[in-house]
């Protein structure tokens with residue numbers, strides 16, 4: 001019984017970690033390549049969740065409706081991100097970080113008002129795709145199928161990011177631009193295109209995180225705040241710009257959160273913050289190498 | 293092929309290049325000689341658009357490129373090998389070359405071809421750029437520009453800090469490039485080595501061109517060499 005509870009908390013923590021990883025990977029990628037601390041990353045996540053809700057409910061009871069939402073909502077978010085990057089952010093790359101933070105914070109306010117206009121202040125929810133509803137029994141313990149699904153998606157996203165950054169031209173250029181953007185220009189490449197591509201990927205990941213979290217939570221205004229704080233902490237503990245660091249940070253955060261419940265339920269929320277704070281005390285630049 | 297007319301360049305308020313003019317003809321190897329702080333690097337950076345000149349003009353194949361951003365200058369066919377190499381440390385040797393590869397007008401150079409020039413790069417293909425020695429990074433920096441198939445190559449002190457043997461190897465490669473029709477503008481302090489490959493020479497000092505002429509003319513000008521080159 002105790003062991004079963006432990007296992008199920010572990011699963012909750014791991015699946016939460018996968019969402020955190022997907023969102024943080026996008027944040028850290030943009031931070032590494034563009035050197036932009038994107039404060040509206042959380043808003044993109046929220047828009048991903050709301051878009052998934054709208055797409056899934058528009059399509060009604062078709063068994064594939066949520067799958068379609070998973071595939072399309074992140075694309076919608078990626079395009080919104082790209083539009084902001086191309087029209088506004090691109091003018092600010094030469095400016096200091098404070099400007100970038102203020103600007104992206106400003107975008108947060110605008111996007112959040114737009115979300116309020118489009119979806120209102122009500123709580124929304126969607127169900128997981130039919131095959132992922134209910135529980136499976138693993139070693140005598142019932143576990144939500146949707147959590148198992150998230151557990152599989154996280155590593156796939158990690159693999160996808162690896163392939164993108166190591167097997168595609170734009171991905172390799174993004175890694176190069178993270179270190180020396182002027183030298184990338186000296187290869188005859190318009191760095192702005194690389195930045196646009198990297199931002200698109202970052203926004204896509206925020207949207208994907210939002211779409212995937214939608215069936216497991218209530219979709220509401222304000223869901224952007226928590227994720228933003230968590231993602232920034234994770235990215236910092238992992239090492240700025242390091243995607244594998246984001247994975248480690250997310251695992252640390254998700255697991256301490258869910259296992260903390262077993263230790264001290266009323267104060268479970270403090271465990272992940274304690275864990276990340278201790279990591280930063282010992283390794284101020286994060287667990288893995290930062291590109292900053 | 294390349295024509296610079298009276299450029300003035302600044303870093304912020306400090307005036308670094310004064311009325312610099314020079315010309316590089318198709319197929320030539322032209323040397324820009326000068327001691328530390330003379331303005332060699334700044335001249336090359338001005339051509340590339342990294343430090344755009346505030347006055348004067350840069351022409352390439354009859355087209356004005358003075359105010360083009362660096363990536364557009366490269367697209368015109370001018371590739372720059374910076375003195376500090378600027379290898380991407382997290383990318384492998386192969387990846388460093390891959391992202392620079394470009395068929396170009398000539399389409400002469402590709403990865404296999406530069407591996408023939410610099411066999412050591414082939415053997416370290418999968419190693420991270422940051423783990424190469426200084427000399428190996430210099431070779432990689434040159435190779436990286438070559439696979440872009442430049443029409444004009446700007447080399448900034450490619451011989452600096454290299455062992456005599458390696459200097460000879462690089463000089464041979466420059467001659468080979470010239471034989472294949474590449475035009476080279478070479479900024480150097482190593483007068484003795486540079487004169488072995490140069491067709492014509494410019495001497496720069498304190499941001500001003502002090503001499504230009506053929507290698508023989510420079511050899512005859514004892515005073516210039518003493519005054520500006522310390523040889």
Ligand SMILES: Nc1ncnc2c1ncn2[C@@H]1O[C@H](COP(=O)(O)OP(=O)(O)OP(=O)(O)O)[C@@H](O)[C@H]1O
Nearest residue numbers: 303306308326327328329330331332333334335481
């Ligand atoms: N980034 C910079 N900011 C301000 N001044 C600079 C900068 N870079 C170079 N300078 C100055 O411009 C002048 C010319 O420098 P430059 O680098 O062009 O010389 P160089 O001939 O390439 O010398 P070296 O052989 O040492 O590389 C020097 O007086 C130098 O101090």
Ligand SMILES: [Mg+2]
Nearest residue numbers: 332333334375
């Ligand atoms: Mg120099």
